[in-house]
Amino acid sequence: MTDRTYFAPTGGHPGQEQLLTDRAVFTDAYAVIPRGTMRDIVTSFLPHWADMRAWVIARPMTGFAETFSHYIMEVQPGGGSDRPETDPQAEAVLFVVDGAVTLTIGDAPHVMEPGGYAYLPPGCNWTLHNHAGPAARFHWIRKAYEPAPDIPAPDPFVTNERDIAPTPMPGTEGRWATTRFVDPADMRHDMHVTIVTFQPGAVIPFAETHVMEHGLYVLEGKAVYRLNQDWVEVEAGDYMWLRAFCPQACYAGGPGPFRYLLYKDVNRHMPLKLSRR
Template sequence: MRYAFPPGGLPDQSESPEGAAIFTTAYAVIPARTMRDIVTSFLPGWVSTRAWILARPLSGFAETFAQYAIELAPGGGSNQPEPDMEAQTVLFVASGAARLTLGRDSHDLIAGSYVYLPPSAVWTIWNVSDEPCGIHWIRKRYAAVRGIQTPEARVVHESDVPMAAMPDCDGKWATQRFIDPLDLRHDMHANIVTFQPGGRIPFAETHVMEHGLYVLQGTARYLLNTDWVDVGPGDFMWLRAFCPQACIATGDEPFRYLLYKDVNRHPGLSL
């Protein structure tokens, strides 16, 4: 499997600055070609690591989550990665190798590794290889519910998670669910969605869930609100609640993306 990650670097001076980035009141598209060195951040508590911060809570837009792409240089990482003890984390490794410690346990992560870490988890992560390690990182404050336990940590590789085909689609649309959707301990999911060439979402989904979609592989035409947008590897889409969405996979390889969504909680009734 191949998993896209920001390219870094800087375009040549001969290239046109006209681009495909879009920001509207309903959605944003951040193309891979805009994810360059000059828009990275360096985070407190992290060593030899840079971050593309692709989404953060914005009033009146998407408000539940932050999403990063972090690149750990050889020897890079952190012993204190999470500054917010109420935050839960999903990590998905796109390239390279890293060692995660979780309490007294240690896990060697490779491309395709998925990690869920509950709030207050004690964890560290370090690049233990001679090559950069690219990791997608999603953060959300956990919405605790009285009588429901906080979920435990989970470390798995995506190759061990079966694809669940959607109904009536001849296997052209499938989702790898890293968390049981009926497990009400979880208030967020980060799944991998795969469309075979020509596969599609055959209606404009319109729902309360916010989304972050990072394209891991392939190409598609994606409906965002009223606009059809061409997207490909490394492009990021950021959707607020109720933004209509659909897609048609194009090209001759699968179209795959890492999908964040907030789930399983009552909406708050105050602004």
């Protein structure tokens, strides 16, 4: 696989001469968070982390998307955490887009560079530090794990996108493909985080309408995305947040590939009560 580039926010502030108008939108069915909104003023800090900040771009909200949170983490040289996760029920996926971090699972260290992907099950003993410098940036997707009777929780693993061949969608001759880090038939997993790639001119040729919630972070390229009844232009660094059953489709206009990191919840029965378990 050729080297990939991944957009990563760097913060800062726009000048006072800039127009207020932007592409940010929040509706009952979807939200679009453009890359230009990820400024210094909207970052947060987290307990038990040092020399870091985070852009929180999705969180569970009643009546919207309820299953996951999505952070973009920025860790300075020497920063990190020996106690990164405070919720014993939380599982996580990490995806590195800039710099390098050392993820230690138990006693095993893993140096993760751009394209690096890690799955961390609930209760996993892990730490993360930036020993290499300069600043490292990575996505951190968290979900409360939903166990299934007589099925164990998944094992942790670390890999890199470059080591996984994308799976072409049927009938597309590779113009639309998905990099899958987990076997879709593995019932231990209750969420999938994948990378979807469209070559210039490729499309989702129907309005997908389904129960899965989505977070889509554009890693590379640009496209026009159909969200509910609207066509929205998106580019590298933008984030799309979709509640269940929001119709969606896409047209990749080029000139290069259009690629995004995709979260969806899968492989579990639907709760039959209004409140989440």
